[in-house]
Amino acid sequence: MSYTSQLRELIKKVEKTREERLGHDFPRMTPEQKQDVLNNHHPDYIKDQFREAKIGPNKGDRFPHELCDVIEGYPAVKWDEVDTSKIDYDVDVLVVGGGGAGASASLLAHEAGANVLLTTKLRFGDSNTVMAQGGIQAADKSSDSPATHYLDVIGGGHYSNVPELVRALVTDAPSVIDWLEDLGVMFDKEDDGSMKTRHGGGTSKKRMHSARDYTGAEIMRVLRDEVLCRDINVVEFSPVVELLMDNEGKAAGAIIYNFETEEYQVVRAKTVIITTGGLGRLHTQKFPTSNHYGATADGLVLAYRAGAKLAFMDTVQYHPTGASYPEQIEGFLITEKVRGLGATPLNIDGEQFVYHLETRDVEASAIIRECAKGKGITTPSGMQGVWLDSPMIDKLHGEGTIERELPAMVRQFARFGVDIKKDPILVYPTLHYQNGGILINDKCESSVENLYVAGEASGGTHGRNRLMGNSLLDILVLGRRAGKNAAAKAQSIDNKDAKLNLEHAKKFVEELKEEGIKRTKTSPILIPDYTDGELS
Amino acid sequence: MLNQKCDEKNQNNNEFVDIYIMGKRYSVPSSLTIMKAFEYAGYTLLRGCGCRAGFCGACSTVYRIGGNHELKVGLACQTKVENDMYLTQIPFYPAHKVNYEVDKLQGDGDQVVEIYPEITKCLGCNACSNVCPQDIKVMKYVSHAIRGEVSKAADESFDCLLCGLCASKCPANIVQYKVGLLCRRLHGKYLAPKANHVKDRINEIKEEKFEKQLDELVNSSKDELANKYNNRDIEK
Numbered sequence: 001m002s003y004t005s006q007l008r009e010l011i012k013k014v015e016k017t018r019e020e021r022l023g024h025d026f027p028r029m030t031p032e033q034k035q036d037v038l039n040n041h042h043p044d045y046i047k048d049q050f051r052e053a054k055i056g057p058n059k060g061d062r063f064p065h066e067l068c069d070v071i072e073g074y075p076a077v078k079w080d081e082v083d084t085s086k087i088d089y090d091v092d093v094l095v096v097g098g099g100g101a102g103a104s105a106s107l108l109a110h111e112a113g114a115n116v117l118l119t120t121k122l123r124f125g126d127s128n129t130v131m132a133q134g135g136i137q138a139a140d141k142s143s144d145s146p147a148t149h150y151l152d153v154i155g156g157g158h159y160s161n162v163p164e165l166v167r168a169l170v171t172d173a174p175s176v177i178d179w180l181e182d183l184g185v186m187f188d189k190e191d192d193g194s195m196k197t198r199h200g201g202g203t204s205k206k207r208m209h210s211a212r213d214y215t216g217a218e219i220m221r222v223l224r225d226e227v228l229c230r231d232i233n234v235v236e237f238s239p240v241v242e243l244l245m246d247n248e249g250k251a252a253g254a255i256i257y258n259f260e261t262e263e264y265q266v267v268r269a270k271t272v273i274i275t276t277g278g279l280g281r282l283h284t285q286k287f288p289t290s291n292h293y294g295a296t297a298d299g300l301v302l303a304y305r306a307g308a309k310l311a312f313m314d315t316v317q318y319h320p321t322g323a324s325y326p327e328q329i330e331g332f333l334i335t336e337k338v339r340g341l342g343a344t345p346l347n348i349d350g351e352q353f354v355y356h357l358e359t360r361d362v363e364a365s366a367i368i369r370e371c372a373k374g375k376g377i378t379t380p381s382g383m384q385g386v387w388l389d390s391p392m393i394d395k396l397h398g399e400g401t402i403e404r405e406l407p408a409m410v411r412q413f414a415r416f417g418v419d420i421k422k423d424p425i426l427v428y429p430t431l432h433y434q435n436g437g438i439l440i441n442d443k444c445e446s447s448v449e450n451l452y453v454a455g456e457a458s459g460g461t462h463g464r465n466r467l468m469g470n471s472l473l474d475i476l477v478l479g480r481r482a483g484k485n486a487a488a489k490a491q492s493i494d495n496k497d498a499k500l501n502l503e504h505a506k507k508f509v510e511e512l513k514e515e516g517i518k519r520t521k522t523s524p525i526l527i528p529d530y531t532d533g534e535l536s
Numbered sequence: 537m538l539n540q541k542c543d544e545k546n547q548n549n550n551e552f553v554d555i556y557i558m559g560k561r562y563s564v565p566s567s568l569t570i571m572k573a574f575e576y577a578g579y580t581l582l583r584g585c586g587c588r589a590g591f592c593g594a595c596s597t598v599y600r601i602g603g604n605h606e607l608k609v610g611l612a613c614q615t616k617v618e619n620d621m622y623l624t625q626i627p628f629y630p631a632h633k634v635n636y637e638v639d640k641l642q643g644d645g646d647q648v649v650e651i652y653p654e655i656t657k658c659l660g661c662n663a664c665s666n667v668c669p670q671d672i673k674v675m676k677y678v679s680h681a682i683r684g685e686v687s688k689a690a691d692e693s694f695d696c697l698l699c700g701l702c703a704s705k706c707p708a709n710i711v712q713y714k715v716g717l718l719c720r721r722l723h724g725k726y727l728a729p730k731a732n733h734v735k736d737r738i739n740e741i742k743e744e745k746f747e748k749q750l751d752e753l754v755n756s757s758k759d760e761l762a763n764k765y766n767n768r769d770i771e772k
Contacts, residue, residue, distance in 0.1 A: 031766055126586035126594050133591075140737040143771065147749035154753070155765030163754045171750070174737040181731060184638060184721030186690060193729030204770045214695060217591050221698055222724070225717055229635045237583065259582050292587050328569050328616060332589045407695055411670065412590055415614055527582065530575040 002417035004380060007325075007426075013350035014387050014424050021344065021352060022395055028355045034362045041365040041372065043285050044315050044464075055511045056304050057447070062314040066282040070301050073523030074512060075505045077242045081264060082255055084244060084500040088265040091117040091233075092490040093483070094254060096240045096299065097275035099127025100216070100472065101455025101479035103223035105273045106232050108483030114490055116232045117267060119256050121239035121276075121294050121526060125224040128277055128292045128456060129475060132216025133335035133408060134200065135208035136476075137469035138173035141197060144205040146170040153470060156202040156359045157463025160312070165461040168442040169470065172477040177209060180476070185222050186211055198340045200468035201320075202359040208469045213335050213408045216472055238265075239298060239526050242505055243272065243306045243451070246498040251306060251451035253500050268500060270490035271450045273482045274299040275475075278434030278456040281528040284316050287431040288331025298524035299457040303438045305508045308446040311459035312436030317466055320345075320363035322430020324385035326416045331430045334388060334409065336360075336468040338425075341405060342396040346387040346424070347375035353386075361465045364429040377426060385426035394421060433471065435462050444482035450493070452486045454478035553619040570597050570612040570623060583627030590614045590669075593699030596626040609701050611669045629700045631711045636718075643726025645684015652715050655682050657708040664702035664712050670695045674702045674712050681715050689716060690723035 003011065029037070039045055050062040053071060063071065093109040095102045098120030106118045118124070139149040149170040154161050177195070181187065188196040188210050197206040211218035227234065237259045244253040244266070253268040276299030280291025289295070304310060321334040339345075344356040345363075347370050354366035370376060371384040379385055390409075393402050402421045403410060413420045437459030444452045455475040462470065512519075551566040555573060562577040571588060574581060586594030595612035602620035612625065634651050641647050649656060655678055664674035672695055680689035693716030702712040740746070753761070 031762070122586060123583075123592075123594050126592045131587045131589055131591045138734075140731070140734045142733060142736075145749070146741065146746045147753060148768070150750060150753050151761070151765055151768055154761055155768075159758045159761050159765075167750055167754060171741060171746075174734050174741060177731070178734050178738055181734070182725060184724035186694065186720055186724040186728065187731070189728060189731065191729070193731050194733055195731050199771070204768045206771055212694065214591075217697065218694075218720075221717060222721060225721065226638070228633060229637065290589070292592075293581075293585050327567050328572075329589070408591070411695075415590075416616075527580060529580065530572075531578050531580060 003423065007377070010348060010377060011423055014346055014389055017350040018389065018392065018395070022392070026344065026352045026355045029358060029362060034358070037365040037369055038361060041369040042361055043287070043318055046285070049285050050314055054515045054517060055508070057307055057309040058313070064284040064316065066284045067279060067297060067313060069521060070282065070297055070523040070525060071304055072512065072517050073301070073521040074509060074519045075242060075305070076522040076524065077255055077264065079502065082266065084266055084502065086266060087268045089117050089267040091115045091267065092270050093486050094119070094267050094269035094272045095275060096254065096272065097277060097455070097457070098124040098234070098236070099275060099277055099455060100129035100220055100223060100475040101275035103220070103227050104476050104479030105275055105454055105483035105486070106227055107223070107230070108480045109487040110230055110232050112484055112487035114487035117235065117269070118227065118232060119235045119238050119240060121298070122237065124234050124236050125220050126292060126294065127220070128295060129216045129472070130220045131290065131292060131333065132472050133213040133333065134337035134340065135198070135210040135215050135469045136177070136472035137200070137203070137207050137467070138177045138209060138473065139170060139205065139207050140174040140177055140195070141205070141207065144207050146173070148205055149173065149207065152202060152204050153467060154463065156467040157465050159463070161463030162460035164442040165440070168481065169461055169474055169477050172480070173473055176473065176476045176480070180219060180222070183222050183226055185219055188212065198337070199357060200336055200340055201357045201363060202467045208340065210337065213337055213406045219472065239524070240302060241524060242502060243302050244500040244502065245306065245504050246495065246500065249504070250449040252495060252498050266500065268495060268498065270493040270495055271452060271486040273452040273454060273486050274303055274438065274457050275455045275479065276457045278437070280431050280434070284431060287318060287429070288322060289431040290319055290322055290331060290333035291431065293528070296525050296528055298526060299453070300438060301524045303446060303448065303451065303453065306448050306451065306504050308448045308451060309439045310436060311439040312464060313459070315435040315464045316431060317360055317433035317435050318364045318429040319432030320360055320367055320429050321388055321427040323425065324383040324428040325379045325426040326418065327381040328416055329412065330381070330383060332412065333430065333432065334425060334427055338388060338390060338393070338406065338409065341393045341401065343388050343390045343392050345427070346389055348377050349375070359465055359467065367427070367429055371428070379426060383428060385428045387424040388427045389424045390420040391422060391424065433466055435464055435466055442481070443485045444478050445485070450489065452482040454482035553617055555617050556622045558624055564617055566617060568617055570610070570615050570617055571595055573617045574612070584612065584625035588613045591697060593697030596629070596699045596701050597623060598626060599623045609667045609704070611699065614669060626704070629704055631700055631703050631714065633714060638721055638725060641722060643686060643722050645686050647722065648681045648684070648686065648715065648718060651718060652711065654708060654710050655715055658682065658710060659708055661707060663705040663707070667701045667705050669699065669701065670697060672696060677716055677719070678710060678712055681719055686719045687723045687727050689719035693719065
């Protein structure tokens with residue numbers, strides 16, 4: 001479906017202003033202007049979209065309704081169908097989740113000599129990692145430094161980030177790039193081998209490393225291949241539906257559920273690492289999402305029942321540029337690399353209304369504000385959007401840049417008859433990332449002993465807003481740390497006589513009853529329901 | 537929301553098509569992708585569904601159009617439904633995987649043929665390229681691999697999603713997508729020039745060159761950080 005004649009008419013306005021916009025940067029916002037647009041237009045600031053958690057370690061904290069709904073769900077496991085004394089898998093380290101954090105945690109735990117089981121709900125590798133396009137940050141050039149990276153991260157996060165986690169992120173970053181290069185990841189490089197790096201929203205130095213616009217896919221396919229080449233047990237289509245604890249209330253395993261046979265299996269583990277990703281598929285505030293099918297906050301539900309504290313769950317990242325046309329790809333991510341290369345957002349009159357590389361929350365809020373003013377474009381399916389002037393990229397960097405730097409994007413739109421080299425794209429913010437998660441320290445330990453967390457399921461690193469390229473980084477920094485630390489801890493644990501139990505979940509059910517929460521929903525929900533056609 | 541939109545559309549344009557999922561007929565809006573049509577028809581997908589955005593290769597689909605013998609394939613999340621489409625999903629395709637220790641390999645082309653000797657049996661039928669949903673010239677990169685041109689094979693295969701549709705069509709039982717992956721890893725590890733600045737930075741970090749600066753930042757108040765942040769140099 002190429003552009004309709006009405007949209008074609010509007011594109012003429014974009015083309016008309018293009019020459020005069022070339023070489024003229026729109027001014028950045030002042031700190032006051034940023035705060036103003038956030039207060040008035042960012043979804044996180046709409047109070048009635050949140051409510052206080054009624055039970056658990058964060059009782060009284062504000063969570064999105066959709067998260068409260070799963071947190072306050074009843075356990076899906078039927079107690080009497082599980083015999084926790086019958087052990088199906090007996091391992092040192094159990095890794096829950098098969099994205100970038102799970103794979104890197106498994107590799108490091110295995111390298112440390114641990115017997116590892118990786119279990120995942122869908123296919124190994126199918127995760128948000130594989131969809132990350134734009135890049136991965138690391139301060140590894142002489143013009144840059146880990147301290148500069150630190151300042152960008154904490155400023156982007158509105159100074160709320162957990163400092164020790166930011167420090168871990170920026171300090172480990174160059175080693176992560178080196179590790180990936182050594183595993184055979186094909187980064188974009190100059191002829192002399194130095195990394196091609198670019199800006200992302202909110203970066204003060206060009207430190208975004210990329211592999212065309214398949215950066216996450218490239219990293220994930222290499223990590224997955226490496227895991228499969230080693231003696232690591234991988235079980236697919238088998239989500240964890242409840243954690244298991246020992247008599248001292250420490251994490252000691254999990255119940256996994258075989259989707260096909262509908263059977264439960266018991267895993268005994270000395271340490272457990274949760275790497276289940278975020279909550280995009282809960283569709284907070286009914287936003288479309290750029291997230292993977294499996295992003296249903298399962299790890300949060302499991303860890304919360306086991307007593308782990310969550311952090312920053314009142315903030316969700318809406319990526320400024322999700323596709324709002326054509327209908328088949330509504331909500332899909334338009335990588336920030338498109339703006340990094342110089343594409344600018346424009347209103348219905350072809351005028352720019354915000355600097356194109358503000359931080360994601362500010363950029364998204366400015367787009368929402370422009371549409372609220374009536375300056376957005378209404379698509380044939382009734383969605384709102386603003387233009388993202390992609391043809392500017394070739395004007396700025398030379399013919400062929402879009403084709404070379406953004407092959408995935410070109411292909412994505414070409415499938416539906418839109419040529420992003422010639423025509424601008426219609427975009428609107430899409431639910432992209434869970435800023436918060438299970439609170440951890442810089443060893444990736446949660447508040448529950450022997451329970452580690454890495455990747456998007458963890459919280460604290462990014463504060464209230466994450467910058468582009470720091471998620472591909474954190475899954476590897478934290479995944480590696482979690483794997484290494486969980487394996488080391490496992491060595492000191494003797495769990496031969498541990499009695500695995502579900503007392504924590506039973507207690508949680510009692511609390512739910514005491515709070516008058518009825519058994520209307522069960523969780524983790526595992527698979528989002530799209531059979532009603534509501535959202536997808 | 538989608539249903540409502542579709543209903544409106546139906547009234548305006550009557551844009552519905554008949555499709556057949558595992559032999560059963562359903563009427564669905566013509567604007568949907570195959571994946572959304574499955575869900576519109578009431579299916580909850582467990583296998584054959586992943587990122588839903590054309591990056592993971594989990595949703596390989598086989599179909600044909602009524603009256604036509606030709607079997608077609610595509611990604612369910614990227615292909616629109618057509619009238620009289622007969623559909624089925626490929627939830628799992630068993631493919632040969634060789635385990636190797638990448639550290640013990642070398643960057644030369646002989647490695648690829650040693651690990652995947654079946655590539656030399658390529659018949660040149662190009663069925664692999666014809667089914668690739670990414671429009672990759674699959675046969676071309678396999679030819680590069682046969683000739684030991686690892687870097688060329690790596691570059692040509694770069695956009696591969698590992699969906700496995702190429703292998704499903706290969707009469708010589710080549711697992712093309714795994715050959716491409718091996719070539720890319722060999723190129724990335726052994727043949728691409730090294731990024732020396734990364735090693736330099738790692739050494740500086742080991743020598744604790746940045747510890748003092750980081751200590752200062754970690755111990756700064758919010759106001760101090762805001763001041764530094766708002767006045768930081770931004771590279772052009």
